[in-house]
Amino acid sequence: xxxxxxxxxxxxxxxxxxxxxxxxxxxxxxxxxxxxxxxxxxxxxxxxxxxxxxxxxxxxxxxxxxxxxxxxxxxxxxxxxxxxxxxxxxxxxxxxxxxxxxxxxxxxxxxxxxxxxxxxxxxxxxxxxxxxxxxxxxxxxxxxxxxxxxxxxxxxxxxxxxxxxxxxxxxxxxxxxxxxxxxxxxxxxxxxxxxxxxxxxxxxxxxxxxxxxxxxxxxxxxxxxxxx
Amino acid sequence: xxxxxxxxxxxxxxxxxxxxxxxxxxxxxxxxxxxxxxxxxxxxxxxxxxxxxxxxxxxxxxxxxxxxxxxxxxxxxxxxxxxxxxxxxxxxxxxxxxxxxxxxxxxxxxxxxxxxxxxxxxxxxxxxxxxxxxxxxxxxxxxxxxxxxxxxxxxxxxxxxxxxxxxxxxxxxxxxx
Numbered sequence: 001x002x003x004x005x006x007x008x009x010x011x012x013x014x015x016x017x018x019x020x021x022x023x024x025x026x027x028x029x030x031x032x033x034x035x036x037x038x039x040x041x042x043x044x045x046x047x048x049x050x051x052x053x054x055x056x057x058x059x060x061x062x063x064x065x066x067x068x069x070x071x072x073x074x075x076x077x078x079x080x081x082x083x084x085x086x087x088x089x090x091x092x093x094x095x096x097x098x099x100x101x102x103x104x105x106x107x108x109x110x111x112x113x114x115x116x117x118x119x120x121x122x123x124x125x126x127x128x129x130x131x132x133x134x135x136x137x138x139x140x141x142x143x144x145x146x147x148x149x150x151x152x153x154x155x156x157x158x159x160x161x162x163x164x165x166x167x168x169x170x171x172x173x174x175x176x177x178x179x180x181x182x183x184x185x186x187x188x189x190x191x192x193x194x195x196x197x198x199x200x201x202x203x204x205x206x207x208x209x210x211x212x213x214x215x216x217x218x219x220x221x222x223x224x225x226x227x228x
Numbered sequence: 229x230x231x232x233x234x235x236x237x238x239x240x241x242x243x244x245x246x247x248x249x250x251x252x253x254x255x256x257x258x259x260x261x262x263x264x265x266x267x268x269x270x271x272x273x274x275x276x277x278x279x280x281x282x283x284x285x286x287x288x289x290x291x292x293x294x295x296x297x298x299x300x301x302x303x304x305x306x307x308x309x310x311x312x313x314x315x316x317x318x319x320x321x322x323x324x325x326x327x328x329x330x331x332x333x334x335x336x337x338x339x340x341x342x343x344x345x346x347x348x349x350x351x352x353x354x355x356x357x358x359x360x361x362x363x364x365x366x367x368x369x370x371x372x373x374x375x376x377x378x379x380x381x382x383x384x385x386x387x388x389x390x391x392x393x394x395x396x397x398x399x400x401x402x403x404x405x
Binding site: 040060199 | 243246250254256268279282288295296299303304306307316322346352
């Protein structure tokens with residue numbers, strides 16, 4: 001080794017001793033600059049994401065705290081207007097209630113099969129015959145359109161027989177399944193828009209179905225279910 | 229006067245130009261090394277500063293996440309409420325036949341007691357009427373009231389009959405706007 005070093009000319013030794021440090025520094029530059037810049041860029045990206053998330057979460061928390069007082073009542077109202085399962089039975093019950101309130105005789109109630117709407121809601125067509133004066137039928141249909149669950153009057157055919165009129169009516173009663181999952185934590189939520197407030201206000205006045213609550217039977221019952 | 233002596237053997241003597249170039253190279257090496265050290269120091273300081281900011285932000289985000297998780301029930305209700313309201317809005321845009329009934333009712337209510345509405349079919353697009361008029365004047369009054377109204381898109385008489393005992397039987401098809 002010593003011999004090899006001694007055999008290298010002095011000029012070459014000088015060149016190597018001068019150029020080698022510069023080369024090493026340049027190589028370090030080439031390695032360190034992209035590495036350092038990429039690390040800084042990564043951490044800046046993380047800071048941007050965290051800042052954005054913090055803003056979204058702060059806004060979300062503030063909104064949830066302000067809505068928490070009314071959200072329960074409002075969602076119950078909306079759920080009663082658009083339930084999560086087939087509404088044909090509730091619609092039939094409502095038709096009977098409203099018909100008696102309007103002095104209308106209703107017969108031949110039939111519910112069809114469920115139909116999926118492009119909006120994501122589903123509906124069932126309910127057909128029936130209503131007998132009464134035209135004024136009563138119109139009042140009855142207005143009440144039908146103003147009942148919960150959301151119901152649209154699809155077709156009306158009124159035949160005049162003597163004084164009374166018989167109307168063949170088809171209505172559509174709507175429902176929609178619950179949303180399958182919650183949006184991600186960092187998805188912003190917004191307060192109700194004026195249009196949504198209007199819809200909420202309009203569905204708040206819908207006539208609600210009345211359900212009969214059957215009380216539990218009295219007595220102790222059988223202690224041994226297999227005894228006679 | 230100073231005398232410049234070079235006691236090195238001639239084979240070790242370095243060319244003047246090469247010597248200047250090597251001197252410049254050494255100087256450049258020192259300058260680049262200093263710049264490199266400054267760069268490393270700067271980048272490291274910036275990295276440490278950003279790490280502290282990121283740590284604080286992550287702590288804030290974690291804290292907010294925990295608080296939002298405590299409001300989970302409210303969030304579910306808000307999501308449900310918005311979902312229902314959007315779908316109810318879509319449903320309410322579906323055409324209904326009730327507005328057509330409300331539009332035609334005043335015309336039918338103004339008919340004389342001798343005129344009978346034997347059939348009235350209504351959907352969201354159109355109405356089909358069959359009426360029996362006892363007198364010609366009742367018929368013309370009714371048709372005039374329909375034609376003078378601007379609430380209908382088109383009014384078409386689809387059938388017309390005269391029976392000496394029951395009077396005029398008129399079928400009318402009305403397209404709504």
